[in-house]
Amino acid sequence: MSLNGKVAIVTGSGQGLGLAYARELARRGAAVVINDVNAGTAAQAVARIEADGGKATAVVVPVGATEAAKALVSGALEAFGRLDILVTNAGILRDKSLLKMTDEDFDLVINVHLKGTFTCVREVFGYFKENSIPGRIITIGSPTGQRGNFGQSNYAAAKAGIVGMVRTWALEMKKAGVTVNAVIPVAATAMTKTVPYFQKAVEAEERGEAMPSFFRHELGFGTAEDVAGLVAFLASDEAANITGQAIGAGGDRLQVWTHPEPATTEYREGGWDYEALRGNAGELFNQDTLQGYGEEFLPLPAELKPEAAGASATPAR
DSSP: OOTTTTTEEETTOOOOOHHHHEEEEETTTEEEEEEESHHEEEEEEEHHHHTOOOOOEEEEEBBBBBBHHHHHHHHHHHHSOOEEEEEEEEOOOBOOGGGOOOOHHHHHIIIIIHHHHHHHHHHHHHHHHHHHHHOOEEEOOOOHHHHHTTTTTHHHHHHHHHHHHHHHHHHHHGTTTTTEEEEOOOBOTGGGOOGGGHHHHHHHTTTTTTHHHIIHHHHHHHBBHHHHHHHHTTTHHHHHOSOEEEEEEEEEEEEEEOOOSSOOOOOTTOOOOOOHHHHHHHHHHSSSTSSOOOOOOOOOGGGOOSSSSSOOOOOOO
């Protein structure tokens, strides 16, 4: 698989997962537009890619507004003369439970994750369509958007919304030959480093050692590099038949998420009024038909339990 001659924009790629995606795309031959809100961080990312033998430039702009999306496309065209790939990774967190979450907390996360994905995809798809380019668009979702997570109303709404838009865009982009997918990463980040449950995995990574098999295999939790391969593959010509999908990657695990489908279907002549629902509630709504929510994590083996207090903290991703 080669991305030689391709040009990619990766939003939020100054560090973390975004930088891992950008470096992998560059290793596969693509020239990369690094995006970050901090000029120094962006410059360091560009330098790392160039030190690896790749090509990169930086566009320092906060993702969200249409003007930012236009600046990213212009930056790619000015530096490399074309554009083939978009990865929408930029995001922020403002985690609080519902009654503590302010309008600003909600709006900031929605603006960067959800609106930022929308404006960047709209701008890039316009370029692809106008120039008859069978481009690749990879958005970034989250297990929180798929299942929910305590204290993340804003983040869950944004990530679920991204997957909903991907399904819609796959329909709208099909005729143009453009693919669009959502990657659901499960990887060590600055956020997971603060969660006691992942302490032993994070410590192993920081020592340059392989994470324990329990994390990589049973939990599907790994490094940013474990996710980067999927991003690069979806950006390649080999993935031309994959679109409209939510695909999870982490550690040793790969998952294709189902689209929402009815768990049960029941019919009643004349419809389901209040009395009919009340009379049949036990059959309609029970432990076999009602769906779960949130993520349940396996108990940690004794040797992998965190040394600090708070081992029961629920991971947020």
